[in-house]
Amino acid sequence: MIDSELHPYVELIAREARRPVVTDQAARDRVMAAVHAEPLPRRHTHLWERVLEPRALTLSPAASALIAAGLVGIGVITGGFWTNRGVRSSDGQPSVAAVAAQPSVSDTVVKDTVVKFVYPAPQAGKVFVVGDFNDWDATKTPLVLDAKSGLWTVTLPLTAGRHLYSFVVDGNWSIDPNAPIAPSDGFGHSNSVKIVTRGSSL
DSSP states (O other): OOHHHHOHHHHHHHHHHHSOOOOOHHHHHHHHHHHHHSOOOOOOOSHHHHHHSOOOOOOOHHHHHHHHHHHHHHHHHHHHHHHSTTTBOTTSSBOHHHHHHSOOHHHHSOOOEEEEEEEEOTTOSOEEEEETTTTTOTTTSBOEEETTTTEEEEEEEEOSEEEEEEEEETTEEEOOTTSOBOOOOSSSOOOEEEEEOSSOBO
């Protein structure tokens, strides 16, 4: 048995497919005339027209990630070049003028006001002031005892504005008895507030 005997429609379809197609010459002429009547695609004569012509660009996620990483790398290298331009001398060592010209972190904040901190504790062994001006470091800013008055004092340059601070007396945190108290800092300590205006506040 052949396929045409199993499927009678297959033979009918195959016979139809083998039959030559007859076209009307007039219809063919009309189609060709319509094709010739269409304007030819315009060629870009200027480079900028070709550059500005919209195009579809398809990238895989991996290719996109590689391009992004490359652009970041170029930015880092270029930024490092422009930042360090002129910093090295011909022998590869940092030049003195370039190093001296770079301000330190502490110089970038203008500390235009001198403030005196005073704490009365004649029997204390050590007193420190801690605050937002010294990163709350309990050993960074010690006070000095005046034996006659029993007052511990230190003078610091601060920026104008509101500062929170406390004293650490022999390891125990204490507020300034002569200053307003700020709300709790969330760590179980109350802090004092000092409003600093421009100029000396000794």
